[in-house]
Amino acid sequence: MANYMQLVRDNLKEYSKYGKTEIADHIEKMMAWSANLRKAGVHRGAEKLTDDPGQILRFKNGQIIVDGPFTEAKELIGGFFLIEAKDDNHAAEIARDCPSLRFGSEIELRKVADVCSEVVMLRGK
Amino acid sequence: MGTVHSLEKKSARELVEHLFRRDYGQMVARLARAFGSEHLDLAENVMQEAMIKALQVWPFEGIPDNPSGWLFQVAKNLSLDHIRRVKLFSEKEPQIADLVLENVDYTAQGIEMDFNPLFADDQLKLAFTCCHPILSKEAQIALTLKTLCGFSVREIARAFLSKDEAIEQRIVRAKAKIRDERIPYEIPTLTEMPKRLDSVLDVLYLLFNEGYSATIGDDLIRTELCDEAIRLNVQIAGFKSTNTPKARALLALFYFQSSRLHARLDRSGDLLLLEEQDRSLWDQERIQYGMKYLHLSAEGDELTDFHLQASIAACHATAPDFEQTNWKQILADYDELILRNHSPVVALNRAVAILMLNGPKAAITELEKLASLPPLKNYYLFPATLAECYRRLGDSSQARVQYEKATQLAGTEPERRFLLKRMNLIR
Numbered sequence: 227m228a229n230y231m232q233l234v235r236d237n238l239k240e241y242s243k244y245g246k247t248e249i250a251d252h253i254e255k256m257m258a259w260s261a262n263l264r265k266a267g268v269h270r271g272a273e274k275l276t277d278d279p280g281q282i283l284r285f286k287n288g289q290i291i292v293d294g295p296f297t298e299a300k301e302l303i304g305g306f307f308l309i310e311a312k313d314d315n316h317a318a319e320i321a322r323d324c325p326s327l328r329f330g331s332e333i334e335l336r337k338v339a340d341v342c343s344e345v346v347m348l349r350g351k
Numbered sequence: 352m353g354t355v356h357s358l359e360k361k362s363a364r365e366l367v368e369h370l371f372r373r374d375y376g377q378m379v380a381r382l383a384r385a386f387g388s389e390h391l392d393l394a395e396n397v398m399q400e401a402m403i404k405a406l407q408v409w410p411f412e413g414i415p416d417n418p419s420g421w422l423f424q425v426a427k428n429l430s431l432d433h434i435r436r437v438k439l440f441s442e443k444e445p446q447i448a449d450l451v452l453e454n455v456d457y458t459a460q461g462i463e464m465d466f467n468p469l470f471a472d473d474q475l476k477l478a479f480t481c482c483h484p485i486l487s488k489e490a491q492i493a494l495t496l497k498t499l500c501g502f503s504v505r506e507i508a509r510a511f512l513s514k515d516e517a518i519e520q521r522i523v524r525a526k527a528k529i530r531d532e533r534i535p536y537e538i539p540t541l542t543e544m545p546k547r548l549d550s551v552l553d554v555l556y557l558l559f560n561e562g563y564s565a566t567i568g569d570d571l572i573r574t575e576l577c578d579e580a581i582r583l584n585v586q587i588a589g590f591k592s593t594n595t596p597k598a599r600a601l602l603a604l605f606y607f608q609s610s611r612l613h614a615r616l617d618r619s620g621d622l623l624l625l626e627e628q629d630r631s632l633w634d635q636e637r638i639q640y641g642m643k644y645l646h647l648s649a650e651g652d653e654l655t656d657f658h659l660q661a662s663i664a665a666c667h668a669t670a671p672d673f674e675q676t677n678w679k680q681i682l683a684d685y686d687e688l689i690l691r692n693h694s695p696v697v698a699l700n701r702a703v704a705i706l707m708l709n710g711p712k713a714a715i716t717e718l719e720k721l722a723s724l725p726p727l728k729n730y731y732l733f734p735a736t737l738a739e740c741y742r743r744l745g746d747s748s749q750a751r752v753q754y755e756k757a758t759q760l761a762g763t764e765p766e767r768r769f770l771l772k773r774m775n776l777i778r
Binding site for chain 1: 363364367368370371372375399402403405406407408409410411412414500501502503504505506575
């Protein structure tokens, strides 16, 4: 059992071709998918990130520098879902069903580290 | 922050469908008023962006309690953005300011087909703009579907068996023409109204017909087209200066015909004749609306082709079964219709009514009178109708000859399958 972050990168160019019915249809599919996450008891969180690409902070030449990330809009993460899954395969199964994939989005699936088990593993050595 | 449990309160599907189907047109029309008819593009783009925002945000935050309000607020904010970014639009600042400061309740109300008074006259202004007689009929249709109905270029191209690029071009040119001719964003004057309204009703008729006809493969688009035509006609019927007997008659016709949309196909996707359809699948609510508007259309002295077509449609829609169809009334309506509209297709349909009422011999006599008409020479239903008459007469060989002719003329697989089915009935 572990938590997984499902980071979603949208493809805005794809969306520009859609009419109102297609968009309504996609919203409905996404709502159904996220409702299913709750029904299955695997939904641990979800947040939408703003379109503002934000800032990058670095320590350089003896001081903190704050910079734009110069990330292209198309690579921006739009939001994330936090899901609980049995293992990597289960997490992938859940992510595969995400309707966003079919509208040109990209999903990055990352496992959240469980600090306790790290410690237990170390103790065992 | 939207409430997630609103999902349990209302079905996401219904909400989103109703929201977009009903509110899109009103919102884009209101935006078009603020930006002006020379900037229809901008109104469309802002609406598009707002809907995409909903697609991006709602899955994470849930559908907001007032989705209409949310959507339009986003549209307003985006409008402000555009004004600030592009100096060209600075002369629009007062209109945009009005838009942003306007205090209207956007809570979606009313059932799907009901007249919603929110921005009603704006939607009509947009319809009159898109259907301006200065544009070609094809351009009017494409522009109406794109701007007022929110269809994508791809959907429009599919519905009219065109290429995406062709539709795109048509729409761009139409908008340019509106800009160049300075077509104002307004309800036409009393004197212009009959001609302008006719133009809009013609477009709605063509939209509905396209949705109703069997030439399109995509079921979803078909129903959408019919429902958009109805939705817009409901708006027209709800506005005093456009609520004419003709507009009401057309709406009645739409309701009657669309009541059968889900009963018309068999399991293989082929068309079922009226006599074969399961009438329990006919939408009685739509038939009721049809009767309501047919009744209303009788007020006043105007009798139009739409009245007659609606009357014919009413006869079919209210017959409990095929055997009880009032063919006498239908023939009377066709007799009147043929005087005003010499279309060979009308003549053909009239011949079918004669077949039902007076038998195959009388029908054959009528049909032979039409045989020389050019439009019928390549219309597969003409020999098919003759074949049916000969079949009923018991003349199997003549029936087969006519069915062969029909099969030669049939353009699609579903049409050929239909003819084969009829041919197999010959003993």
